[in-house]
Amino acid sequence: MQSGLQDDQSTLELGLGDRAIGNGRAMADYHLLPVPKPRAEVITGTVALHLAALLAFVPSNFSWSAVGVAVALHCITIGLGISLGFHRLATHRSLRVPKWLEYFFILCGTLAAQGAVKGWVGYHRMHHLHSDTDGDPHDSTRGFFWSHISWLMHGVPMRSKLPRFTQDIDRDPFYTFCHNYYIPLQLALAIALYAWGGMPFVVWGIFVRLFVGFHATCFVNSACHLWGYRSHNSPDRSTNCWWVALLTFGEGWHNNHHAHQSSARFGSRWWELDLVWHVVQLLQALGLATQVKTVRTASES
Ligand SMILES: [Zn+2]
Ligand SMILES: [Zn+2]
Numbered sequence: 001m002q003s004g005l006q007d008d009q010s011t012l013e014l015g016l017g018d019r020a021i022g023n024g025r026a027m028a029d030y031h032l033l034p035v036p037k038p039r040a041e042v043i044t045g046t047v048a049l050h051l052a053a054l055l056a057f058v059p060s061n062f063s064w065s066a067v068g069v070a071v072a073l074h075c076i077t078i079g080l081g082i083s084l085g086f087h088r089l090a091t092h093r094s095l096r097v098p099k100w101l102e103y104f105f106i107l108c109g110t111l112a113a114q115g116a117v118k119g120w121v122g123y124h125r126m127h128h129l130h131s132d133t134d135g136d137p138h139d140s141t142r143g144f145f146w147s148h149i150s151w152l153m154h155g156v157p158m159r160s161k162l163p164r165f166t167q168d169i170d171r172d173p174f175y176t177f178c179h180n181y182y183i184p185l186q187l188a189l190a191i192a193l194y195a196w197g198g199m200p201f202v203v204w205g206i207f208v209r210l211f212v213g214f215h216a217t218c219f220v221n222s223a224c225h226l227w228g229y230r231s232h233n234s235p236d237r238s239t240n241c242w243w244v245a246l247l248t249f250g251e252g253w254h255n256n257h258h259a260h261q262s263s264a265r266f267g268s269r270w271w272e273l274d275l276v277w278h279v280v281q282l283l284q285a286l287g288l289a290t291q292v293k294t295v296r297t298a299s300e301s
Pocket of ligand 2: 087091092124257261
């Protein structure tokens, strides 16, 4: 085990039964914390999406072109949108791109329909500041289900603190537009897909694609704080999880990311495939990405 970029700590294996690292609280204690109030609209929407995705099992809804549309939209909305736009660009400011390109990536992420952009950015910044403690909205020490999906379905107490974490984007008109209209934008995409390819394009390009993208991103919060290996002894439970990295174009190298939060590069070993990093390199070669932070500059800052 090696890496020219990794810290000098040894790799640790984590499992569901492990106790929390760094915050001194065991997983078994999570039930002592108060459970916030459920958000009925989020629960309803999530259940509806899962049921709608089952329409993929109806033979008349299948076509290879519909699957192709779903895969292409997954790459655009999760790879370029969530991983590059929402996460590395908007949340961590790991690179700079022209404003028009930043807005394009934010629009791509908005079409992943993972909630409104300011909430996504704010909650993720909270997660880094309070990783795996009570101030973390998806504190993994409360269990897999909480960190994966349940936290979204509850009015977490730190919601009121969101504006403090999003001051840099709060007044940006394009972020505000995407924040306010992410559901109508998804409906517009659905209508366009229906006009283009009928129900198969809607079932695969919207329902199945949103289902896969939603859980792929949720696994970063759950699986990547429970399973996999640790290359860095960061003060949290973060792990590197190869299959999450494949689903999310590099986000699964989450322990690397927690160790070097401002770096635009998440994969550090040669086999830690980080496709978004290669997109960043391409943008850099084209002169479209500047001030790209890497492990070296991140650890020096
Ligand atoms: Zn994390
Ligand atoms: Zn992050």
